Amino acid sequence: MSESWGRLQPRITELSDLSSALRLLGWDQHVMMPVAGGPARASTVATLQAIAHSRLSSPELGELLADAEADNSLGEDERASVNLLSRDHEKATRVPEALVRELAEVEALSFQAWTQARPANDFSILEPHLSRVVALKKEAADAIGWEDERYDALLDDYEPGMATRTVEALFDKLVPSLRPVTETILGAAGERPLFLTRTYEVDKQESFCVWLIQMMGFDLSEGRFDVSPHPFTIHIGGGDVRQTTRYEPKALMMSIRGSMHETGHALYEQGVPKEMVGLPIGDIRSLGLHESQSRIWEIQVGMGRAFVEFMLPHLKDRFPEELGRLSPDEFYRGVNHPRRSLIRIQADEVTYNLHIALRLELELALFRDELSVAELPEAFEAAMEKHLGIRPDDHADGVLQDMHWAVGGFGYFPTYTLGTLYAAALFERARSDLGDLEQDLRNGDTSPLLAWLRDKIHIHGGRRSGTELAEQAIGAPLGVEAFLDHLKKKYAEIYDVSF
Amino acid sequence: MSESWGRLQPRITELSDLSSALRLLGWDQHVMMPVAGGPARASTVATLQAIAHSRLSSPELGELLADAEADNSLGEDERASVNLLSRDHEKATRVPEALVRELAEVEALSFQAWTQARPANDFSILEPHLSRVVALKKEAADAIGWEDERYDALLDDYEPGMATRTVEALFDKLVPSLRPVTETILGAAGERPLFLTRTYEVDKQESFCVWLIQMMGFDLSEGRFDVSPHPFTIHIGGGDVRQTTRYEPKALMMSIRGSMHETGHALYEQGVPKEMVGLPIGDIRSLGLHESQSRIWEIQVGMGRAFVEFMLPHLKDRFPEELGRLSPDEFYRGVNHPRRSLIRIQADEVTYNLHIALRLELELALFRDELSVAELPEAFEAAMEKHLGIRPDDHADGVLQDMHWAVGGFGYFPTYTLGTLYAAALFERARSDLGDLEQDLRNGDTSPLLAWLRDKIHIHGGRRSGTELAEQAIGAPLGVEAFLDHLKKKYAEIYDVSF
Numbered sequence: 001m002s003e004s005w006g007r008l009q010p011r012i013t014e015l016s017d018l019s020s021a022l023r024l025l026g027w028d029q030h031v032m033m034p035v036a037g038g039p040a041r042a043s044t045v046a047t048l049q050a051i052a053h054s055r056l057s058s059p060e061l062g063e064l065l066a067d068a069e070a071d072n073s074l075g076e077d078e079r080a081s082v083n084l085l086s087r088d089h090e091k092a093t094r095v096p097e098a099l100v101r102e103l104a105e106v107e108a109l110s111f112q113a114w115t116q117a118r119p120a121n122d123f124s125i126l127e128p129h130l131s132r133v134v135a136l137k138k139e140a141a142d143a144i145g146w147e148d149e150r151y152d153a154l155l156d157d158y159e160p161g162m163a164t165r166t167v168e169a170l171f172d173k174l175v176p177s178l179r180p181v182t183e184t185i186l187g188a189a190g191e192r193p194l195f196l197t198r199t200y201e202v203d204k205q206e207s208f209c210v211w212l213i214q215m216m217g218f219d220l221s222e223g224r225f226d227v228s229p230h231p232f233t234i235h236i237g238g239g240d241v242r243q244t245t246r247y248e249p250k251a252l253m254m255s256i257r258g259s260m261h262e263t264g265h266a267l268y269e270q271g272v273p274k275e276m277v278g279l280p281i282g283d284i285r286s287l288g289l290h291e292s293q294s295r296i297w298e299i300q301v302g303m304g305r306a307f308v309e310f311m312l313p314h315l316k317d318r319f320p321e322e323l324g325r326l327s328p329d330e331f332y333r334g335v336n337h338p339r340r341s342l343i344r345i346q347a348d349e350v351t352y353n354l355h356i357a358l359r360l361e362l363e364l365a366l367f368r369d370e371l372s373v374a375e376l377p378e379a380f381e382a383a384m385e386k387h388l389g390i391r392p393d394d395h396a397d398g399v400l401q402d403m404h405w406a407v408g409g410f411g412y413f414p415t416y417t418l419g420t421l422y423a424a425a426l427f428e429r430a431r432s433d434l435g436d437l438e439q440d441l442r443n444g445d446t447s448p449l450l451a452w453l454r455d456k457i458h459i460h461g462g463r464r465s466g467t468e469l470a471e472q473a474i475g476a477p478l479g480v481e482a483f484l485d486h487l488k489k490k491y492a493e494i495y496d497v498s499f
Numbered sequence: 500m501s502e503s504w505g506r507l508q509p510r511i512t513e514l515s516d517l518s519s520a521l522r523l524l525g526w527d528q529h530v531m532m533p534v535a536g537g538p539a540r541a542s543t544v545a546t547l548q549a550i551a552h553s554r555l556s557s558p559e560l561g562e563l564l565a566d567a568e569a570d571n572s573l574g575e576d577e578r579a580s581v582n583l584l585s586r587d588h589e590k591a592t593r594v595p596e597a598l599v600r601e602l603a604e605v606e607a608l609s610f611q612a613w614t615q616a617r618p619a620n621d622f623s624i625l626e627p628h629l630s631r632v633v634a635l636k637k638e639a640a641d642a643i644g645w646e647d648e649r650y651d652a653l654l655d656d657y658e659p660g661m662a663t664r665t666v667e668a669l670f671d672k673l674v675p676s677l678r679p680v681t682e683t684i685l686g687a688a689g690e691r692p693l694f695l696t697r698t699y700e701v702d703k704q705e706s707f708c709v710w711l712i713q714m715m716g717f718d719l720s721e722g723r724f725d726v727s728p729h730p731f732t733i734h735i736g737g738g739d740v741r742q743t744t745r746y747e748p749k750a751l752m753m754s755i756r757g758s759m760h761e762t763g764h765a766l767y768e769q770g771v772p773k774e775m776v777g778l779p780i781g782d783i784r785s786l787g788l789h790e791s792q793s794r795i796w797e798i799q800v801g802m803g804r805a806f807v808e809f810m811l812p813h814l815k816d817r818f819p820e821e822l823g824r825l826s827p828d829e830f831y832r833g834v835n836h837p838r839r840s841l842i843r844i845q846a847d848e849v850t851y852n853l854h855i856a857l858r859l860e861l862e863l864a865l866f867r868d869e870l871s872v873a874e875l876p877e878a879f880e881a882a883m884e885k886h887l888g889i890r891p892d893d894h895a896d897g898v899l900q901d902m903h904w905a906v907g908g909f910g911y912f913p914t915y916t917l918g919t920l921y922a923a924a925l926f927e928r929a930r931s932d933l934g935d936l937e938q939d940l941r942n943g944d945t946s947p948l949l950a951w952l953r954d955k956i957h958i959h960g961g962r963r964s965g966t967e968l969a970e971q972a973i974g975a976p977l978g979v980e981a982f983l984d985h986l987k988k989k990y991a992e993i994y995d996v997s998f
Contacts, residue, residue: 017546020539021520024527032531036721036738040519040777044736047516051550222535237543239535278539 004071005078008064011055012085016278018052020237027242031228042108053100057092065089077281080463084280087160094144103140106132107408114406121396123377126406131373133408134366141367151367154411158287159418161465167414168364170421174480175357179387181487181499185338185350188495193334195326200252204318209245209259211314216297217450218243218263219270231258233265238277241269252319253335256311257298264297265290267450271458286466287412291419292426293453299349299420300427300486301449306441308332333494340390342397350487351388353420358383359402359413367410418466424483425474426456503570504577507563510554511584515777517551519736526741530727541607552599556591564588576780579962583779586659593643602639605631606907613905620895622876625905630872632907633865640866650866653910657786658917660964666913667863669920673979674856678886680986680998684837684849687994692833694825699751703817708744708758710813715796716949717742717762718769730757732764737776740768751818752834755810756797763796764789766949770957785965786911790918791925792952798848798919799926799985800948805940807831832993839889841896849986850887852919857882858901858912866909917965923982924973925955 025045033041055061068074068082110129117125141153151164159167213225228244235241243262247255268290276282284290301307309328316323323331338348344355361383365371371379380399385391392398404412430452431437440448456473471477488499524544532540554560567573567581609628616624640652650663658666712724727743734740742761746754767789775781783789800806808827815822822830837847843854860882864870870878879898884890891897903911929951930936939947955972970976987998 013542014546017543020543021524021547024524024543025520028523028527032723033735034719034721034723034739037736038738040736040738043512043777044516044519044523047513048520220533222533224531224533236532237536237539239537239539240533278542 002068002071002073002078004064004068005074005082008068008082008085011061011064012081012279015052015055015085016237018048018055022048022052023234023236027234027236030230030232031226031242031244046104046108049104050101053092053097056089057097061089062093077276077279077463081280084283084285084462088280091144095140096143099136099140099143103133103136103408106136107406110406110408111403114400114403118396118400121394121400123395123399126400127373130376130406133406134373134410137408137410138367149368151364151411154363154367155414156411158412158415159466160285162288162418162467164364167360167418170478170480171357171360171414171417174353174417174421174484175387177480177484178353178357178487181484181491182338182350182354183389184497184499185487185491185495186340188491188497189338192337192339193330195323195331196253196334196337197250198252198322199249200319200322202247202249205247205252205255208315208318209247209255212256212311213243213259213263213266215444216260216263216267216446217270218266222270223266225259231262233262233269235269235272235277238274241266252315257302260302261294261298264294267297267453268293268458271454272461273459276461276463281461281463283462285462286469287415288418289422289457289466289470291415292422292470293419293457295419295423296427296449296453300423301441301446303335303349304438304441305332306438307444307446308335310442310444336490336494340388342384342388342390342392343401349420350491353417354387356413356417358387360417363410363413418478421478421480421483422466422470422474424486425476425478426453426470428482428486429474501567501570501572501577503563503567504573504581507567507581507584510560510563511580511778514551514554514584515736517547517554521547521551522733522735526733526735529729529731530725530741530743545603545607548603549600552591552596555588556596560588561592576775576778576962580779583782583784583961587779590643594639595642598635598639598642602632602635602907605635606905609905609907610902613899613902617895617899620893620899622894622898625899626872629875629905632905633872633909636907636909637866648867650863650910653862653866654913655910657911657914658965659784661787661917661966663863666859666917669977669979670856670859670913670916673852673916673920673983674886676979676983677852677856677986680983680990681849681853682888683996683998684986684990684994685839687990687996688837691836691838692829694822694830695752695833695836696749697751697821698748699818699821701746701748704746704751704754707814707817708746708754711755711810712742712758712762712765714943715759715762715766715945716769717765721769722765724758730761732761732768734768734771734776737773740765751814756801759801760793760797763793766796766952767792767957770953771960772958775960775962780960780962782961784961785968786914787917787921788956788965788969790915791921791969792918792956794918794922795926795948795952799922800940800945802834802848803937803940804831805937806943806945807834809941809943835989835993839887841883841887841889841891842900848919849990852916853886855912855916857886859916862909862912917977920977920979920982921965921969921973923985924975924977925952925969927981927985928973 022045025041025048029041065082065086068078069086074082106129110126110133113126113129117123137154138150141150144153146152147163149164155162155164155167210225214220218225222239223241223243226242226244227246229246231244231246233241233243243266245255245259245262268284272282272284308331312323312326312328312331316326336348338350340351341347344352347355358380362371362376362379365379366373366376377395377399381391384398430449434440434448434452437449440446457469460469467478492498521544524540524547528540564581564585567577568585573581605628609625609632612625612628616622636653637649640649643652645651646662648663654661654663654666709724713719717724721738722740722742725741725743726745728745730743730745732740732742742765744754744758744761767783771781771783807830811822811825811827811830815825835847837849839850840846843851846854857879861870861875861878864878865872865875876894876898880890883897929948933939933947933951936948939945956968959968966977991997
């Protein structure tokens with residue numbers, strides 16, 4: 001081990017341990033904590049964040065990093081970790097401590113206001129807070145610096161290295177093609193199949209999902225699977241990857257899709273090599289690539305004909321009354337039944353990315369100073385009508401439906417679509433590499449696919465950017481065709497339509 | 500608010516938040532964490548402990564404390580907090596950082612060794628580690644300083660302000676009387692009643708305990724009740740007090756007693772006034788007084804005739820097959836059936852404190868340099884024979900049965916007996932203050948007792964020492980008579996014996 005790396009390592013461990021503690025505080029807050037513990041927890045989180053920020057931005061760390069950067073004896077992985085940490089250090093030093101603190105406070109207040117504004121259907125409760133958030137995010141973005149435009153700095157938190165113009169170009173190609181495809185599919189979709197809204201005992205849903213996620217390769221001896229109102233996955237620390245799901249008696253497919261989605265994230269985290277965990281290269285920073293893993297398992301696998309046909313008999317075992325007479329074809333068509341929805345998180349794979357497109361449009365307008373927060377509700381409704389052909393009756397189903405903006409998460413939404421695009425292209429490539437993937441999935445054998453993803457994506461951890469890793473795995477630059485082709489092919493077959 | 504207090508407060512908040520995070524890490528480790536997460540968790544805990552220790556011992560904090568101590572405008576509670584924190588700061592500065600770190604490492608290794616030594620029944624696995632622990636604890640105690648003898652410094656961590664000679668005097672009075680009483684009771688106890696070892700469905704045990712702890716006043720909206728191998732209670736932060744229990748099909752009374760015991764601890768924590776939580780005066784530092792609350796609910800209430808008679812019909816509702824024909828008297832006698840056991844945590848209220856007496860004897864000998872770690876197993880067996888009249892066949896049931904020593908917890912054991920003594924005296928006093936306590940308990944109404952404990956003990960938080968608070972509530976200095984009287988009266992009635 002080089003001397004400069006040896007001196008840096010304790011600092012890396014300290015930062016990683018502080019992150020671990022913060023992740024546990026967050027997981028616990030969403031899964032275990034009694035609501036009454038909220039104010040005290042907010043203080044604990046703020047204290048640990050302040051300590052972590054001051055360690056990350058400390059001049060001593062800067063000197064150790066400079067020494068390591070100048071050290072030619074570093075191994076490749078060590079160098080990659082030093083580069084990643086240097087970027088983080090640099091970003092942390094550029095934002096003044098006072099701004100970091102103010103942003104954290106304002107975001108906490110704004111989140112509070114959102115939790116009241118949505119049920120009250122009253123944007124004015126959120127507006128002053130959200131205006132502060134946007135103003136401070138602009139200030140922070142400008143402090144960090146950007147190349148082409150301010151939104152670059154925001155995007156960098158969720159998709160490091162990707163430029164706004166790249167993202168915008170993808171959406172500009174995707175949306176004009178996706179809209180007519182969506183209209184054709186929605187026009188052909190008939191009545192909603194009855195089995196989708198029957199009542200399914202939650203205990204049996206749970207036992208099915210616990211079986212399913214392990215069958216997919218999630219290792220419960222190195223993780224947990226719990227329930228939370230908003231499912232998520234979090235890598236607490238080495239040997240401890242936790243995912244959550246939720247169950248509702250009248251929404252069987254929600255829990256299955258949700259569990260497969262989070263298992264996609266969780267398999268990615270469990271696939272990061274043990275020796276990388278706790279190092280900067282062990283952090284997966286590309287949310288787009290992360291989302292590709294969840295979308296592959298949720299949609300490409302979980303809603304594909306082969307795996308759906310594999311799942312049905314196992315579901316019939318548990319729900320003979322409710323599903324006993326359903327044919328594989330009925331089940332497959334039902335699982336994939338699309339509909340126009342006002343709510344993003346209820347959207348199917350056909351309409352989902354139009355929800356994202358409208359959000360990206362509004363985020364860009366906000367940060368290009370072309371739109372004010374006061375104008376946001378009306379702009380949201382207009383954009384919804386333009387992209388999805390429906391207009392929300394109220395703010396609760398419109399601009400207030402997501403919490404992302406309230407907590408300052410600008411730049412996050414587009415990674416959902418990046419994930420969709422990566423997922424379609426990666427799955428296409430896996431199918432061609434693996435040959436008999438459909439047959440494996442029909443047998444419920446997901447291990448060849450997992451092995452392929454491990455090899456192409458997971459074992460690289462966060463060593464390289466999302467684009468770099470994905471494009472190497474796909475063997476081509478990221479485009480929108482794989483996803484559009486997937487949609488067209490699938491629904492042409494389901495509804496006998498042509499595009 | 501005085502200026503000096505205003506400057507100190509952010510430091511207090513930071514220390515309290517670090518403690519909260521550490522408590523959550525500990526709770527999670529014992530209740531939720533997959534075993535594979537252990538090594539990473541150990542690193543996270545060590546990092547946060549090091550940060551907390553460096554903040555606590557920092558010269559800046561020392562200056563702020565000195566300013567506050569010299570400030571005459573401080574309120575009474577503020578002054579009490581300053582005094583408590585000054586003591587902690589002083590202790591923290593006296594132990595060199597290197598010793599703190601070495602002790603933490605050696606204790607972690609020693610605990611590891613204990614987890615292997617006990618199942619292997621091999622003291623030699625633990626011995627070298629335990630010798631290091633004892634040597635370092637001596638060094639730390641000497642660094643901290645003590646008045647009469649080194650053990651004072653150890654005791655101070657668990658029962659601040661109590662001298663070794665006080666504890667020893669109590670045991671010297673208790674043990675000679677307790678031993679013959681114990682022999683008489685054990686001699687009169689007949690066969691173990693069959694219902695104690697029947698099989699009780701765990702789900703029903705759980706539903707009973709969840710009902711019971713809430714009936715006793717535990718507020719689940721400001722806490723949690725989970726399962727862990729070693730039940731414990733922990734105050735994570737404001738509005739968040741968590742207790743655990745455990746269930747075994749063949750040990751109904753274990754889960755009921757354990758749940759009532761932990762509920763006693765948890766009610767104490769939930770009774771600390773909200774405005775004290777997060778301040779030094781909100782920490783309950785006397786483990787003896789803490790244990791008194793758990794023993795009152797577990798033993799004085801939970802194994803007393805009135806409450807046992809109240810519980811029986813509720814248990815019969817859940818277990819009609821197993822308990823349907825049991826009379827209240829049979830149930831009461833069964834619940835209180837004593838037996839000689841090698842294992843402390845399986846001991847009943849009659850023999851329990853003899854287990855503690857033997858441990859205190861050995862701890863004192865170790866820290867008075869009258870006994871070496873190598874001699875400990877033999878000394879343990881001899882002391883067990885002396886106090887309890889039985890000799891362990893192996894080390895697993897002897898010196899290796901508890902983990903306390905392996906993790907450096909010397910000075911902890913005697914607080915169990917202090918708790919027993921406080922509990923008997925407090926309950927006696929509550930009975931005389933409340934008049935019809937027996938009738939209330941027979942009706943399942945524990946609220947008058949809880950109100951009395953809230954008023955006499957809980958609302959004072961950690962403002963005063965355990966002895967001070969308990970003696971004021973009892974109205975007399977702490978002695979051994981209340982406990983001995985309680986035992987004699989109870990068992991004279993059960994077995995028709997005289998003492």
